[in-house]
Amino acid sequence: MSRRRIALSVAAGVVVLGAAGAAGAFALAHAGEQPPVPANSTARYTAPEGDRDGSLTFVTDVTASSGVKSVKVLAWPENSPFAQKQLTAKDMAAAEPAVCEPSAEDTVRCTYTAEVTASDAESSPRGLWHIAVLATAQDGTTTLNTETSDFTVR
Numbered sequence: 482m483s484r485r486r487i488a489l490s491v492a493a494g495v496v497v498l499g500a501a502g503a504a505g506a507f508a509l510a511h512a513g514e515q516p517p518v519p520a521n522s523t524a525r526y527t528a529p530e531g532d533r534d535g536s537l538t539f540v541t542d543v544t545a546s547s548g549v550k551s552v553k554v555l556a557w558p559e560n561s562p563f564a565q566k567q568l569t570a571k572d573m574a575a576a577e578p579a580v581c582e583p584s585a586e587d588t589v590r591c592t593y594t595a596e597v598t599a600s601d602a603e604s605s606p607r608g609l610w611h612i613a614v615l616a617t618a619q620d621g622t623t624t625l626n627t628e629t630s631d632f633t634v635r
Contacts, residue, residue, distance in 0.1 A: 516624045517545035517616035519552075524612050524630040528602055535597035541629060543581070544588040545618035552579040553615040554593040558606040558634075563613075568627045573615035605634050 522541040529535040537556060543549050553576035557563050563572070579591035612630040617623045 515546050516622040517543050517618045519543050519614050519616055519626055519629055522630040524632040526632040529599045537595045539593040539612050541591050542588055543616045546587050547618045547620035549589045550617045550619045552591040554579050555613040556610050559609040568613050570625050607634050609633055
């Protein structure tokens with residue numbers, strides 16, 4: 482009788498391990514289909530001062546299992562038409578590209594820098610601004626994050 486219990490326990494263990502292996506294979510297959518994911522995003526705005534221009538620098542890490550094809554960046558003021566009407570991927574078509582460099586197996590570090598002149602700063606709305614990011618993977622999947630990071634124009 483004790484041999485039968487051992488045999489049943491071993492058989493049950495094989496079923497559990499087999500199910501765990503199948504779940505692991507599903508997780509790996511599913512991970513291969515993941516869209517690009519921006520993370521660790523930061524924005525730094527420096528206002529122009531005197532005869533020195535200011536700048537906007539945005540940095541983000543983007544991971545995509547098929548590789549990252551492109552990252553587009555758009556800074557937009559909180560009090561803009563995008564606040565009432567959701568920003569779309571179509572709106573991002575004319576956005577400027579970030580420069581991306583490999584930083585890990587499926588991850589790139591992307592940097593976007595824009596010069597801000599005194600004239601730009603004077604004509605820009607004051608207050609909170611958001612950074613929108615459209616990340617496109619090599620397999621064509623996209624992710625739009627309309628508020629990846631924020632900064633304030635004073």
